[in-house]
Amino acid sequence: MKQYLALCQRIIDSGEWVENKRTGKRCLTVINADLTYDVGANAFPLITTRKSYWKAAIAELLGYLRGYDSAAQFRAIGCNTWNANANENEAWLSNPHRQGEDDMGRVYGVQGRRWQRPDGSTLDQLRKIVDDLSKGVDDRGEILTFYNPGEFDMGCLRPCMHTHTFSLLGDTLYLTSSQRSCDVPLGLNFNQIQVFTLLALIAQITGHKAGQAYHKIVNAHIYEDQLELMRDVQLKREPFELPRLTINPDIKTLEDIETWVTLDDFEVEGYQYHDPIQYPFSV
Ligand SMILES: Nc1nc(=O)c2c([nH]1)NC[C@@H]1CN(c3ccc(C(=O)N[C@@H](CCC(=O)O)C(=O)O)cc3)CN21
Numbered sequence: 497m498k499q500y501l502a503l504c505q506r507i508i509d510s511g512e513w514v515e516n517k518r519t520g521k522r523c524l525t526v527i528n529a530d531l532t533y534d535v536g537a538n539a540f541p542l543i544t545t546r547k548s549y550w551k552a553a554i555a556e557l558l559g560y561l562r563g564y565d566s567a568a569q570f571r572a573i574g575c576n577t578w579n580a581n582a583n584e585n586e587a588w589l590s591n592p593h594r595q596g597e598d599d600m601g602r603v604y605g606v607q608g609r610r611w612q613r614p615d616g617s618t619l620d621q622l623r624k625i626v627d628d629l630s631k632g633v634d635d636r637g638e639i640l641t642f643y644n645p646g647e648f649d650m651g652c653l654r655p656c657m658h659t660h661t662f663s664l665l666g667d668t669l670y671l672t673s674s675q676r677s678c679d680v681p682l683g684l685n686f687n688q689i690q691v692f693t694l695l696a697l698i699a700q701i702t703g704h705k706a707g708q709a710y711h712k713i714v715n716a717h718i719y720e721d722q723l724e725l726m727r728d729v730q731l732k733r734e735p736f737e738l739p740r741l742t743i744n745p746d747i748k749t750l751e752d753i754e755t756w757v758t759l760d761d762f763e764v765e766g767y768q769y770h771d772p773i774q775y776p777f778s779v
């Protein structure tokens with residue numbers, strides 16, 4: 497929590513204003529932020545200075561791992577975060593690749609589970625990683641990447657947290673996650689949860705201990721219409737101790753994640769938080 501607040505304060509103290517064409521808003525911006533989560537010690541990085549809707553963030557992660565490509569699929573598992581990008585963004589609405597209501601196109605999990613090879617067959621990046629790690633293999637390329645520049649025009653948004661690299665040292669699994677663009681008040685609240693939970697889940701189904709998760713962000717920003725709430729409300733509050741995340745131990749395989757896992761399989765203990773803050777969202 498301290499590293500999150502320190503990043504927010506750093507953006508306010510030393511950020512520079514940058515115009516953003518896509519949203520038509522200015523962002524107070526810094527370059528390069530490194531966050532570390534101790535998954536082995538189960539220090540779950542939930543924001544405590546406002547209420548975090550952590551279940552929606554885990555639902556979004558589950559959708560990515562399942563290769564979802566429709567905002568309706570995300571809604572069905574308790575996540576509303578893709579409605580606006582799938583259905584309200586002018587550029588995507590007029591894109592000929594968009595296949596009707598709720599379609600997100602070839603983003604995130606589609607690339608992770610069904611990357612298209614030149615011969616038309618598909619590559620399942622996550623399956624390969626889980627199979628290798630389950631055998632104790634780290635070939636120094638256990639990389640899940642959603643970043644496919646050749647297909648950017650076929651999706652509603654370029655992936656923000658785009659690459660997850662798994663590493664095995666002895667019996668301990670590590671994760672390094674890379675993010676090109678980060679909406680610190682809204683997106684990072686979700687992304688921290690997702691990096692932590694991704695390592696915890698993959699360690700569990702491949703039979704390893706979880707170590708640290710390293711979250712590397714390039715462009716970290718606060719939109720102009722979020723600044724006042726962050727500076728004058730959220731940053732004035734004292735954080736609470738971090739809670740712990742419990743994952744149903746019956747989740748043992750990638751098929752379990754694909755088929756029966758729901759948000760009921762995740763519980764948080766000891767979450768103390770301040771009042772909710774509703775930040776404006778930019779499409
Ligand atoms: N501008 C922008 N910021 C983002 O963080 C973002 C995008 N766009 N587009 C793609 C995804 C969607 N994400 C989102 C979208 C909405 C919330 C959001 O509204 N969160 C609220 C309430 C969540 C709820 O009630 O479930 C929050 O207070 O955290 C968070 C992340 C993250 N990404």
Ligand SMILES: O=c1ccn([C@H]2C[C@H](O)[C@@H](COP(=O)(O)O)O2)c(=O)[nH]1
Pocket residue numbers: 518653654656657677678679680682683684687
């Ligand atoms: O997981 C996510 C997804 C998106 N975001 C934020 C970062 C930016 O504010 C927007 C995306 O806009 P671009 O113009 O494509 O950079 O969404 C996030 O923080 N986390």
